[in-house]
Amino acid sequence: MSAIVARSAFNRRLANTFARHSLRPASQQVLARWVSSESGYVPGGPIYKGTVNDPTTFPPPSRTHGSHHWAFERLLSAGLVPLTAAAFVTSGTNYPVLDGILGISLVMHSHIGFDAMLVDYVHARKFPILGPLCTWTLRATTVAVLVGVYQFNTNDVGLTEFIAKVWTA
Amino acid sequence: MSARALGLGPAFRQAAFAPKFARNQIARRTVQTQSLPPSAAEGILNKQRLQRPSSPHFTIYQPQLTWYGSIAHRGTGAGLSVLLYGYALAYLVAPETFSSANVVEIVAGLPDAVKYAGKAVLAAPFAFHSFNGLRHLSWDVGKFLTVKGAYSSGYAVLGATAVTTAALVLM
Known part of the structure; x- marks a missing residue:
């Protein structure tokens, strides 16, 4: 009722x-x-420029940001397979160059992974200020991390041996 | 034959219960149309865009190995990378505190249960990301690019992850 x-x-x-x-x-x-x-058009909001009939804009074609970048990513990832296998059977103290290459490769691999996340979640198209801020923060952090890994590998035992020692501590 | 079978229920109910005044008003309004200028089209479009749900709408999709594996690959990779970045930055800032000898000493003092739990938490993402990375690389050279291939390789990755995690924890 x-x-x-x-x-x-x-x-x-x-x-x-x-x-x-x-x-x-x-x-x-x-x-x-x-x-x-x-x-109206809001940079951070759900509204994009133009109507549904407007074609989307494409970035200028560039192999550096296209096929070369893709191939580099795969080579780096594939290169980590033998490097990781080698890390299990060698020690960083005996093979410091191998340890250094592994450290640099891991940092680059991580950087590419983080960058892919920023492109996916905080793209400059949708976040005109936060997006580039995050990208440059990541770049600066990666440089600092590379310095840190270099310091650790030269002044301390190196990544491979460190992980092995902590694992069996 | 009932009114419900004929689909007349709502109409009858409305006719019986709605006040005469309101019914007439609505009936008159519904047949009216509005003449909009062409310039209003973008306004209508943007209005609809504002009401769109975010995409992809995770909560309405069935959990499947394909996209769960993809998210897990990113999640495990991010977790391990954060650890690497965090430790490298910590060592850069305070090399004494985070020296290998110091860290090994602290870890050695932990109870066995914590050690095993910590190893499992580290080994599982490492194993999964490594094996799933191989799966991604095989996709990149054109292997397993079918639904069946995606599932069989996905289960293989999960199996290898379980075995490797157990082996690493017991190392």
């Missing part, structure tokens, strides 16, 4: 709303409803 009462009350309210609106000229209603400031 209460549902019926509520429905009829709702109908009445709806009718009143329509009656009030119909007093205003149609052109003004259209303007008020569709052309509002909130429905």
Whole structure:
């Protein structure tokens, strides 16, 4: 019963709303409803530039950002397979060059992985300030990490031996 | 024949219960159309864009090995990389505190249960990311690029991860 009462009350309210609106000229209603400031292009929001019929813009073709980048990523990943296997059977103290290459490769691999996440989740197209800020923060961090890995491999036991020692501690 | 079978229930209910005044008002309004200028099209489009749900809509998809494996690959990779970055930065800032001797001493003082748990937490992501990385590389050279191939290689990765994790924890 209460549902019926509520429905009829709702109908009445709806009718009143329509009656009030119909007093205003149609052109003004259209303007008020569709052309509002909130429905414009917002860099961080869900609205993109242009209409659905506009083709998406493509970045200028560049092999450095395309096939070369892709091939480098795969070579780096594939290179980590023998390096990881070697790390299990050698010690960083006896093969410091191998340990150094593993350290640099892991940092580059990590950097590419982090960068891919930034491209996916905080793209500059949608986050014009936060996106580039994150990218440059990552670059600076990676440089610092490379210095840290270099310091550790030259002044301490190196990554391979460190992991082996902690694992059996 | 009942009103429900004929699909007349809602119409009858409306006719019986809705006040006459409101019913007439609505009936008159529903047949009216609005003339919109062509310039209003983008406004309508943007209005709809504002109401769109975010995509992909994770919560409505069935959990499947394919996309769960993909997310896990990223998650495990990010976790291991954060560890590497974190330790390298920590060593850069405080080489004394984070020297290998110091860290090994601290780890050696931990109870066995914590050691095994820590090894499992480190070994599982490492094993999964390594084997799933091989799976990705095989996709890149054109192998296992079918639904069946994706599933069989996915299960192989999970099996290898379980075995390797156990072996590393017991090392």
